[in-house]
Amino acid sequence: MSAPFLGAILSIEFWQYVAVTAGIYSIFALGLQLQFGFAGLLNFGHIGFMAIGSYTMAMLIVHASLPMWISAPIAIATAMLFGLIIGIPALRLRADYLAITTIAFSEIIRIFILNSVRWTGGPQGLLGFATEYTDFSRSAGRRLSSITHIGFDPDRVLLVLVWPTVLLLYLVLRKLTRSPWGRVLRAIREDEDAADALGKNPLAYKLQALAIGSAFAAIAGIFFSYQLLYLTPTEFEPLFTFFAWVIVLLGGTARLGGVPVGAVIFAVIFAGTRFLEFWPLSLLDDGDRAAVRLIVVGLILIGLMAFRPQGIFGKKEELLLDR
Amino acid sequence: MTVESSAGGHRTRHDTVLEVDDVTKHFGGIGAVDRVSLGVERGSITALIGPNGAGKTTLFNLVSGFIAPESGTVLFNGRRIDGKPPHAIARRGLVRTFQITKALTKLSVLENMMLAAPDQPGERFWSVWFRATKVRDREREVRERALDALRIFALDHMADEYAGTLSGGQRKLLELARALMTRPTMVLLDEPMAGVNPTLGRSLLEHMRQIRKDQGVTFLYVEHDMDVVMTHSERIIVMADGRVIAEGTPDEIRRNQGVIDAYLGTAGAPT
Numbered sequence A: 001m002s003a004p005f006l007g008a009i010l011s012i013e014f015w016q017y018v019a020v021t022a023g024i025y026s027i028f029a030l031g032l033q034l035q036f037g038f039a040g041l042l043n044f045g046h047i048g049f050m051a052i053g054s055y056t057m058a059m060l061i062v063h064a065s066l067p068m069w070i071s072a073p074i075a076i077a078t079a080m081l082f083g084l085i086i087g088i089p090a091l092r093l094r095a096d097y098l099a100i101t102t103i104a105f106s107e108i109i110r111i112f113i114l115n116s117v118r119w120t121g122g123p124q125g126l127l128g129f130a131t132e133y134t135d136f137s138r139s140a141g142r143r144l145s146s147i148t149h150i151g152f153d154p155d156r157v158l159l160v161l162v163w164p165t166v167l168l169l170y171l172v173l174r175k176l177t178r179s180p181w182g183r184v185l186r187a188i189r190e191d192e193d194a195a196d197a198l199g200k201n202p203l204a205y206k207l208q209a210l211a212i213g214s215a216f217a218a219i220a221g222i223f224f225s226y227q228l229l230y231l232t233p234t235e236f237e238p239l240f241t242f243f244a245w246v247i248v249l250l251g252g253t254a255r256l257g258g259v260p261v262g263a264v265i266f267a268v269i270f271a272g273t274r275f276l277e278f279w280p281l282s283l284l285d286d287g288d289r290a291a292v293r294l295i296v297v298g299l300i301l302i303g304l305m306a307f308r309p310q311g312i313f314g315k316k317e318e319l320l321l322d323r
Numbered sequence B: 001m002t003v004e005s006s007a008g009g010h011r012t013r014h015d016t017v018l019e020v021d022d023v024t025k026h027f028g029g030i031g032a033v034d035r036v037s038l039g040v041e042r043g044s045i046t047a048l049i050g051p052n053g054a055g056k057t058t059l060f061n062l063v064s065g066f067i068a069p070e071s072g073t074v075l076f077n078g079r080r081i082d083g084k085p086p087h088a089i090a091r092r093g094l095v096r097t098f099q100i101t102k103a104l105t106k107l108s109v110l111e112n113m114m115l116a117a118p119d120q121p122g123e124r125f126w127s128v129w130f131r132a133t134k135v136r137d138r139e140r141e142v143r144e145r146a147l148d149a150l151r152i153f154a155l156d157h158m159a160d161e162y163a164g165t166l167s168g169g170q171r172k173l174l175e176l177a178r179a180l181m182t183r184p185t186m187v188l189l190d191e192p193m194a195g196v197n198p199t200l201g202r203s204l205l206e207h208m209r210q211i212r213k214d215q216g217v218t219f220l221y222v223e224h225d226m227d228v229v230m231t232h233s234e235r236i237i238v239m240a241d242g243r244v245i246a247e248g249t250p251d252e253i254r255r256n257q258g259v260i261d262a263y264l265g266t267a268g269a270p271t
Helices: A003-010 A012-038 A046-064 A068-090 A095-115 A131-148 A154-178 A180-190 A192-197 A202-228 A239-251 A258-270 A286-307 A316-320 B056-064 B086-091 B109-116 B125-130 B132-152 B168-181 B198-215 B226-232 B250-255 B257-263
Strands: B016-027 B030-041 B045-049 B071-076 B094-096 B186-190 B218-222 B235-240 B243-248
Touching: A012 A046, A012 A154, A012 A180, A012 A202, A012 A239, A012 A258, A046 A068, A046 A095, A046 A202, A046 A239, A068 A095, A068 A131, A068 A202, A131 A154, A154 A180, A154 A202, A154 A258, A154 B125, A180 A192, A180 A202, A180 B109, A180 B125, A192 A202, A192 B086, A239 A258, A239 A286, A258 A286, B016 B056, B016 B218, B030 B056, B030 B071, B030 B218, B030 B235, B030 B243, B045 B056, B045 B198, B045 B226, B056 B071, B056 B086, B056 B094, B056 B186, B056 B218, B086 B094, B109 B132, B109 B168, B125 B132, B132 B168, B168 B186, B168 B198, B198 B218, B198 B226, B226 B250, B235 B250, B235 B257, B243 B250, B243 B257
Parallel strands: B045 B218, B045 B235, B094 B186, B186 B218
Antiparallel strands: B016 B030, B016 B071, B235 B243
């Protein structure tokens, strides 16, 4: 083992970063859990809604000089609106068309960001939206330090912002999915025609699930912006959507509590293995090691499907009920 | 209550709850339902029979809104429902079941029942948050009603099990019970007894008669078993090749030469 590896694995700053990442992944994947786990929607373009959240907020701050407390809600509303715009035509079609439409949509968003250089900075990235946040973060950090007598660096402040948000959003979804509203959603997931025949409007509910899930993606995007402090289109590639899928499947479909657990496991594997550079990995350069991490994630997913297809918290008997 | 007579004026029956008038639907050039007109009397148990491919299920799909007719009108309670989506038709009190049961397998049996109850404000997003008490109270009522209904259908011991664990026959019972949870005016049953063992089948028929007696619900059902059809229906509608070829009481149908011809050579000839 080389010194940088040991240094990283023992550094609290590193694990703080991993924990913030896990929190952001949780919020992101909770949105997908509602859409897929409860409504049965195949959203393969979740990252597009996160990108809309990140960039809308950042652009409103940079170009319209709006405060972040106003930009952020507008960004969330914009993502929801796009959810409806995509959903109204795509949800009328068979389920798999939603998958095709959403993945294409997320790429359209990314390529649009890449090319509208004037507004988004294009490949150079978008900077200068975080001043208000960093000021806020610094003063919040000072205040927290004076109460707790421990140091609060920006990541640590973000940590105490992200995880309570995860908890809050988890509770919101818990309430929703256990309500009669959630029952209709699950009925539509099971059999749309049966729900329709009992007087429930499937399209209306699927649109709501899509919009709420998009709001979650946008919230994740806002936190993500303030973790990075600058935005580039490369952060919003389709691969990111499948991180959320891995988390949902890892934790268990339709198991809300599985999401944060899956997100922590995923973040530890994915971010935490960044510093694995001992032999034989030391034979590889940085780029190849990054690829190795994806291979590890893939192997875990294959193993999961083979030995525990219902995920960590999923119920095996539910898998056997599928027609 | 009098229902306006249809365009042709061929039917001026006093109380027709469902009136199908000159409805047509083709599938790839074949007239699956070809200029069909029929009426179902309020509070009756009416059977819809006919050889395979006669268009019975297509007719159900047309009436329940799963398919829009190419031409013709469908009146329910005197109001047009053709072209309306299934959920809108169901909310007006016309509910259907499916030939291949659609139990919502990963919902519990009780949840299947509770889902069907109308007027649950908790099915609206904002009510979940801002009318929580009302939602809870309504949920309690619905739960009681669902459990009562499950007891009647002898499914109460399965209330907390996944609907996917029910047998085929139990699923048919659940579908009927669930349809009745919507407090319907009329129920369309597509082969309610297919694949159901005779004991369960009999209890299903008894439930149907009892519910009609207690709540005045109208039933229109597709069935192939002629003994059942002849003994349990007040009226019978016969379809063949996408058309209605006869309508009448079991006795009239039994004597109808056209019906006998349509069934000739098939095992299910009316006796």
